[in-house]
Amino acid sequence: MKFRRSERLIDMTNYLLERPRELVPLTFFAERYSSAKSSISEDLAIIKETFEKRGIGTLQTVPGAAGGVKFLVRIGEIEARDFVSELCELIARPDRLLPGGYLYLADILGNPQTVQTAAKIIASAYARTKIDVVMTVATKGIPLAYAVATELNVPLVIVRRDNKVTEGPTVSINYVSGSTKRIQTMVLSKRSLAEGSKVLIVDDFMKAGGTVAGMISLLDEFKATVAGIAVLVESEKIEERLVDEYISLVQLADVDVREKRISVTEGNYFSRTNREEQ
Structure with missing residues (x-):
């Protein structure tokens, strides 16, 4: 033809x-x-x-x-900044506040267009990096991580809190949650990750970084290495951050429950990626 x-x-x-x-x-x-x-x-x-x-x-x-x-x-910087600015305005809406100072983000993570654009921005930072898989922890970060994996054309690996009989033999570790200081468990199927894999960790929200640090420890069990860490939203006011090298699209600066005020700014994405390109 x-x-x-x-x-x-x-x-x-x-x-x-x-x-x-x-x-x-x-x-x-x-x-x-x-x-x-x-x-x-x-x-x-x-x-x-x-x-x-x-x-x-x-x-x-x-x-x-x-x-x-x-x-x-690769997404243009102007388009990326416009999107992050809109995302900041969306997250800063007072009606997102839940009891206990938590934020409602399910609508954002459930919006295909929003998630896909965020994924393109994250994938742009790692387009030339050797990455074998994208990893996230169940469950809220799955839509974003899946979208990033699609943009990078690599498999998605999901870490869970408990064993699933359908996943066969697993590797589990205990880790300390960075915000609550509680001991929690992470589980990953032995078949889901090949030894020596280069992994991009993606999550929706990071406070002190305990969950991400737990995933890094889990990767050690598979003799895998961290190729990068990316989060949609990070919390700013943290005394001790357990993770140093990461990129974030949005930074949650302050939450005033009494005044119903949420202060949001752009994350470190642009400063980190611009520094790496220089």
Whole structure:
């Protein structure tokens, strides 16, 4: 079947978007569209320029006989800042306050568009990092972690609080919760994580970082390494943070239950990612 160029561009774009970070040989596209490699290269140059202009991502060219192209998600800084600003306003609404000073975030984590944009921003920071899996702890962080895993085209591993008979043999550890100082348990199936994996930890909310520190300890049991840590919201007023190297989109500065006031600012995402790019 012979493709018109417009059809080829649309199909090629869709193919790349559905397979982020996957190396696609030029010969694959040449055979798929019955076109010369020179024509495919021209098409890819157009797609790359459009991706970068629109803040969608970029195409990385890998030279050599076994080379090809990879789509890497990348969101523009202006778009990212606009989203984080809107997210801060959304979280700062007084009606989010629950008894005990907790915040209601289920609507945000249940909104596909919001979660997907947040995931793109996080994935942009790790698009060029070697990552084998994304890890989170059940249950509220699952939507965000799944979206990040999709953007990076890697599996999602879910740490649970108790054993599930359907997961077979497990590894469990005890850890100290950073905020409540209580001893809690984490469980992960032995089959879910290969030894030596490079893991990106993603969570929805972090106070002192006890849960994240627990996941790091669990990774030691699998001889796996932490490739990065990303959270949607972090709490600012913490005497002792158990985790140092992480990125956050939003920082919860203060919660005044009596006045029903929530102070929210942007997290460290931009300062951390800009520093790493320099």
